[in-house]
Amino acid sequence: xxxxxxxxxxxxxxxxxxxxxxxxxxxxxxxxxxxxxxxxxxxxxxxxxxxxxxxxxxxxxxxxxxxxxxxxxxxxxxxxxxxxxxxxxxxxxxxxxxxxxxxxxxxxxxxxxxxxxxxxxxxxxxxxxxxxxxxxxxxxxxxxxxxxxxxxxxxxxxxxxxxxxxxxxxxxxxxxxxxxxxxxxxxxxxxxxxxxxxxxxxxxxxxxxxxxxxxxxxxxxxxxxxxxxxxxxxxxxxxxxxxxxxxxxxxxxxxxxxxxxxxxxxxxxxxxxxxxxxxxxxxxxxxxxxxxxxxxxxxxxxxxxxxxxxxxxxxxxxxxxxxxxxxxxxxxxxxxxxxxxxxxxxxxxxxxxxxxxxxxxxxxxxxxxxxxxxxxxxxxxxxxxxxxxxxxxxxxxxxxxxxxxxxxxxxxxxxxxxxxxxxxxxxxxxxxxxxxxxxxxxxxxxxxxxxxxxxxxxxxxxxxxxxxxxxxxxxxxxxxxxxxxxxxxxxxxxxxxxxxxxxxxxxxxxxxxxxxxxxxxxxxxxxxxxxxxxxxxxxxxxxxxxxxxxxxxxxxxxxxxxxxxxxxxxxxxxxxxxxxxxxxxxxxxxxxxxxxxxxxxxxxxxxxxxxxxxxxxxxxxxxxxxxxxxxxxxxxxxxxxxxxxxxxxxxxxxxxxxxxxxxx
Amino acid sequence: xxxxxxxxxxxxxxxxxxxxxxxxxxxxxxxxxxxxxxxxxxxxxxxxxxxxxxxxxxxxxxxxxxxxxxxxxxxxxxxxxxxxxxxxxxxxxxxxxxxxxxxxxxxxxxxxxxxxxxxxxxxxxxxxxxxxxxxxxxxxxxxxxxxxxxxxxxxxxxxxxxxxxxxx
Amino acid sequence: xxxxxxxxxxxxxxxxxxxxxxxxxxxxxxxxxxxxxxxxxxxxxxxxxxxxxxxxxxxxxxxxxxxxxxxxxxxxxxxxxxxxxxxxxxxxxxxxxxxxxxxxxxxxxxxxxxxxxxxx
Numbered sequence: 001x002x003x004x005x006x007x008x009x010x011x012x013x014x015x016x017x018x019x020x021x022x023x024x025x026x027x028x029x030x031x032x033x034x035x036x037x038x039x040x041x042x043x044x045x046x047x048x049x050x051x052x053x054x055x056x057x058x059x060x061x062x063x064x065x066x067x068x069x070x071x072x073x074x075x076x077x078x079x080x081x082x083x084x085x086x087x088x089x090x091x092x093x094x095x096x097x098x099x100x101x102x103x104x105x106x107x108x109x110x111x112x113x114x115x116x117x118x119x120x121x122x123x124x125x126x127x128x129x130x131x132x133x134x135x136x137x138x139x140x141x142x143x144x145x146x147x148x149x150x151x152x153x154x155x156x157x158x159x160x161x162x163x164x165x166x167x168x169x170x171x172x173x174x175x176x177x178x179x180x181x182x183x184x185x186x187x188x189x190x191x192x193x194x195x196x197x198x199x200x201x202x203x204x205x206x207x208x209x210x211x212x213x214x215x216x217x218x219x220x221x222x223x224x225x226x227x228x229x230x231x232x233x234x235x236x237x238x239x240x241x242x243x244x245x246x247x248x249x250x251x252x253x254x255x256x257x258x259x260x261x262x263x264x265x266x267x268x269x270x271x272x273x274x275x276x277x278x279x280x281x282x283x284x285x286x287x288x289x290x291x292x293x294x295x296x297x298x299x300x301x302x303x304x305x306x307x308x309x310x311x312x313x314x315x316x317x318x319x320x321x322x323x324x325x326x327x328x329x330x331x332x333x334x335x336x337x338x339x340x341x342x343x344x345x346x347x348x349x350x351x352x353x354x355x356x357x358x359x360x361x362x363x364x365x366x367x368x369x370x371x372x373x374x375x376x377x378x379x380x381x382x383x384x385x386x387x388x389x390x391x392x393x394x395x396x397x398x399x400x401x402x403x404x405x406x407x408x409x410x411x412x413x414x415x416x417x418x419x420x421x422x423x424x425x426x427x428x429x430x431x432x433x434x435x436x437x438x439x440x441x442x443x444x445x446x447x448x449x450x451x452x453x454x455x456x457x458x459x460x461x462x463x464x465x466x467x468x469x470x471x472x473x474x475x476x477x478x479x480x481x482x483x484x485x486x487x488x489x490x491x492x493x494x495x496x497x498x499x500x501x502x503x504x505x506x507x508x509x510x511x512x513x514x515x516x517x518x519x520x521x522x523x524x525x526x527x528x529x530x531x532x533x534x535x536x537x538x539x540x541x542x543x544x545x546x547x548x549x550x551x552x553x554x555x556x557x558x559x560x561x562x563x564x565x566x567x568x569x570x571x572x573x574x575x576x577x578x579x580x581x582x583x584x585x586x587x588x589x590x591x592x593x594x595x596x597x598x599x600x601x602x603x604x605x606x607x608x609x610x611x612x613x614x615x616x617x618x619x620x621x622x623x624x625x626x627x628x629x630x631x632x633x634x635x636x637x638x639x640x641x642x643x644x645x646x647x648x649x650x651x652x653x654x655x656x657x658x659x660x661x662x663x664x
Numbered sequence: 665x666x667x668x669x670x671x672x673x674x675x676x677x678x679x680x681x682x683x684x685x686x687x688x689x690x691x692x693x694x695x696x697x698x699x700x701x702x703x704x705x706x707x708x709x710x711x712x713x714x715x716x717x718x719x720x721x722x723x724x725x726x727x728x729x730x731x732x733x734x735x736x737x738x739x740x741x742x743x744x745x746x747x748x749x750x751x752x753x754x755x756x757x758x759x760x761x762x763x764x765x766x767x768x769x770x771x772x773x774x775x776x777x778x779x780x781x782x783x784x785x786x787x788x789x790x791x792x793x794x795x796x797x798x799x800x801x802x803x804x805x806x807x808x809x810x811x812x813x814x815x816x817x818x819x820x821x822x823x824x825x826x827x828x829x830x831x832x
Numbered sequence: 833x834x835x836x837x838x839x840x841x842x843x844x845x846x847x848x849x850x851x852x853x854x855x856x857x858x859x860x861x862x863x864x865x866x867x868x869x870x871x872x873x874x875x876x877x878x879x880x881x882x883x884x885x886x887x888x889x890x891x892x893x894x895x896x897x898x899x900x901x902x903x904x905x906x907x908x909x910x911x912x913x914x915x916x917x918x919x920x921x922x923x924x925x926x927x928x929x930x931x932x933x934x935x936x937x938x939x940x941x942x943x944x945x946x947x948x949x950x951x952x
Binding site: 003005007008009011012014015042044045048049051052053055056057063163164165166167168171175200224225228 | 841842843844845847848851852855884886887888900906907908909910913915923926929930931932933936937938939940949950
C-alpha cells in the first residue's frame with residue numbers, strides 16, 4: 001500500500017517545533033529548581049514523540065539524535081540521574097541543534113553537521129561511554145535466513161486467562177500457518193463438563209508441526225505477544241521429512257522493508273510548503289465548536305425570518321422586529337467568534353524570553369530573574385507575529401542597559417539579583433505589555449544633553465519627561481558608552497517604535513533614576529477591526545480610531561489663539577493644542593463649519609502629544625472592519641484604510657499620525 | 665442597461681464561421697466612440713454616489729463598495745480632458761479588471777462613461793496603429809483604432825490607464 | 833467493517849495511523865490522550881484499539897488498564913505503540929492487559945500487517 005508519508009510532514013514539523021519549545025521551557029524550569037516530576041515527564045514525552053515521529057516519517061538523523069536525549073531524560077525521569085546546571089546547558093544546546101535539524105528537514109536548508117556532532121558527543125559524554133553504541137538501530141524484525149528447510153515441533157498451551165488480553169488462539173495458529181505447512185492435534189482433555197464451562201476461559205492446547213523454511217525467530221515472533229499467557233515450546237523436528245511444502249512468504253518479511261525515504265521533492269517545493277505553513281493557524285476545537293453552534297443559530301433565525309417574509313402582514317411586525325434583533329445578536333456573536341479564532345495567547349511570544357534572559361545574563365555576568373504575568377492574554381495572530389521582535393529588543397535593552405552588574409547593585413543597596421518583569425493585560429479595548437526592570441533607570445539629563453548634542457533638541461528647550469524619553473526612539477540615538485553586541489548602539493529602538501506604530505499601537509516610557517524603568521506598549525486587540533468614532537466633514541463621513549481619542553470639545557472663541565507661524569491652537573486646560581483642520585488638509589470644499597466655534601474639536605493623542613482635530617460634527621461610535629484602500633487604488637496620506645458602513649457606503653479611516661505629519 | 669450583443673451584419677462578413685476577432689464593448693464619451701476588451705468588463709452599473717478620496721486628482725471621483733471591496737471610480741471625460749458634463753440617467757460605470765503589470769495583481773476599477781453603445785467584433789487587422797496626434801492628446805491609453813459600422817472606434821488600453829492614474 | 837480507535841498525543845502519528853487504516857477500509861476514531869479515548873470507548877464499541885504509551889493527561893498503560901476493566905472490552909484486542917527503548921513498557925503493557933505491540937518506527941505496511949493479523 002503506497003501511502004504518501006509526506007502529507008503528514010507539515011503536522012509533524014508543527015508539533016515537533018512545539019515539542020521543542022516545551023522541552024526548552026521545561027529545561028529552564030528544571031534549571032531554576034521549579035520542576036516537579038510532571039515537568040520532567042513532559043520534557044521526556046516531547047522528546048519521545050519527536051523521536052517516534054521522526055523515525056516513522058523518515059528523518060532518521062533526527063530520530064538518532066533525539067534517541068540519546070530521550071535515553072538521558074528517561075534516566076532522569078526514573079530518578080537514576082540528576083541534571084546539574086552544565087548538563088541542562090548541554091540539553092538546551094541540543095534542543096537548539098534539534099531545532100536546526102528540524103528546520104533543515106522542513107525547508108531544505110543545510111544541516112550544520114559539526115554542530116550535530118558536537119552536541120551528540122556532549123550528550124554521549126553525559127550518558128557515559130557505555131551507551132555509545134549506535135542509537136536506534138531500528139529494530140526491523142529481520143527474518144534471518146536460516147539455511148536449510150526445516151520442520152518444527154511446536155507445543156502451544158494457552159493459559160486459562162489467555163483470551164482476557166484480547167488474544168485469540170486461532171489468530172496465532174493462522175499466523176503460524178503462513179510460515180509453512182502446518183499440521184497438528186488439539187488437546188481437548190482439559191475442557192470441563194458443559195455445566196462447569198466458563199466460556200471466557202481457555203482450556204485447549206495444541207501440538208503442532210510446522211514444515212518449511214521458517215526460522216526460529218519468525219516463530220518466536222508469532223508468539224511474542226502471548227508468551228506470558230501461554231506455555232510454548234519450539235523444537236526442531238529431526239525426522240526431517242523436509243519435502244518443502246509451499247513455503248508462504250511470511251508477512252514479517254514484508255514488514256521488514258525499511259522505511260522508504262521520500263526525499264524526491266526538490267528543496268524548492270519544500271520551501272514553498274513552508275511558506276504555506278506560516279500562514280496557517282491552529283485553532284482549538286472549542287473555538288470551532290462555538291462557531292458551528294453560532295452558525296446553527298444563525299441558520300435558524302434566517303429560516304424563521306424567511307418564513308415570516310413569505311406571508312407577511314403588519315400584524316406580524318413585532319415578530320419581525322424580534323427576529324431582526326435576534327439576527328443582529330447572532331451576527332455580532334458570530335463576528336466575535338470568528339475574531340476569536342485569530343486570537344492566540346501571548347505566551348507564544350513570551351516563551352522565548354526565559355531562555356534569552358538566561359543566556360544573555362550569563363554572558364554579561366549579571367544575575368537576572370525574569371518574572372512573567374498574563375501569558376494567557378490573547379492577541380490577534382498578526383499582532384503576535386509582529387510584536388515579537390520589538391519585545392526582544394526591549395528586553396535585551398533592559399538586560400543590557402537597565403540591570404546593573406551585581407557589584408553595582410550591592411553598592412546601590414539593591415538585591416544582587418535584578419528583576420525583569422513582563423506583564424500582559426487588558427486595559428480598555430487594548431492590550432498592554434509592560435517591560436519593567438529594577439535597574440539603574442534612565443538618566444533624563446544624559447538623554448537631554450545627548451539630544452542637544454545630536455541636534456534633536458534645541459539647547460535650553462523645555463521638554464516634558466515623555467518627550468525626553470521619546471528621544472530614545474530617535475534613529476541613531478544611543479546612550480551606551482560602550483558598544484555591546486547585545487543591544488548595539490541604539491540601533492533598533494527607532495525600529496521598535498516604528499513596528500509598534502505600524503500595529504496601531506503606542507509605546508510609553510516611565511523611569512525613576514536608580515530605581516528602574518517601565519516600557520509600556522499599548523496594542524489594539526486586532527488589526528482587522530477597530531472601534532471608531534464617525535465624524536462628518538462636508539458631505540463625507542470619516543472614522544477616527546477610538547483609541548487615539550482623548551475627548552471631544554466644542555471650542556469657545558476665547559480658547560482659540562493664532563500662534564505666529566505655527567497656526568491655530570486651542571487652550572485645553574493648561575495645554576495649547578495645535579489644531580488640525582481636516583477640511584483644509586483634505587481640501588474638502590463643502591465643510592459646513594468654517595469658523596472653529598461652529599464645529600467640534602476631537603482631542604487626539606499621538607506620540608505622547610495632544611492635537612485638536614477640527615470636524616463639522618460627531619456622529620455615532622461603531623466597530624468597523626478595516627479594508628485596504630491599496631488593493632485597488634493606492635495609499636493616501638492621512639488615511640489608514642476604509643470601511644463599509646451599515647448602509648453600504650464607504651467611509652475612510654483617518655490616520656492620526658499621518659494627519660499630524662501632513663500639518664507640519 | 666442594454667448590452668445588445670447582436671452584430672451589425674451588413675458591416676461585417678456574413679460567414680458565421682469566419683474569425684470575427686475579439687469582442688469589444690463600445691461606449692460613447694463626448695461624441696466619441698471608444699471600445700474596451702469585453703473580457704475585461706466585470707459589470708455595468710448606473711452612476712451612484714461615491715465616497716470622495718482627499719487630495720486625489722479631479723478625475724478620481726471616489727471609491728465605491730463593490731461587494732465588500734473598495735473600488736476607485738474614474739471619470740473618463742475628465743481623465744481625457746474632455747468637456748465635463750453632468751451625470752444623467754444613461755451615465756454608466758463600467759467595472760474593469762486591470763492588471764498592474766508588476767506583480768500580476770488583478771485590480772478592479774470603475775470608469776464613468778456617457779452611455780453604452782454596443783458590442784462589436786474587431787479583428788486584429790481592423791485595428792490600426794494609433795496615429796500620432798499632437799502632444800495635446802495622450803495616446804498611450806489607446807491601443808489602436810478600429811472601424812465599427814463606419815464609426816471610428818478608439819480601443820482603450822486598460823492596463824496603461826492604471827499607471828496613468830498613478831495607481832500602478 | 834471493523835471500527836478502530838487510535839490514541840496518540842502526536843497529531844502526525846495519529847493522522848498517519850488513521851489515514852492508513854481508513855485507506856484499508858476500516859472505520860477509525862481518533863483520540864489524543866487516554867482520557868479522551870476512554871470517553872470515546874464508552875459511546876462506541878471498537879473492534880480494535882491502538883494506543884500510544886507516553887501521553888499527557890492519561891498515559892497509555894493506565895488507559896489500557898481502565899479499558900480492559902470494562903466488560904465490553906474484556907476480549908477486544910488492544911495494541912500499543914512503543915519504541916524499543918521502552919522495552920520494559922511492553923511487559924508493563926501486557927500486565928495492564930494489552931494484546932500486543934507495534935514497534936516505532938513503523939510504516940503503513942507494517943501497521944496494516946499487524947492489524948490484519950489481529951482482526952483479519
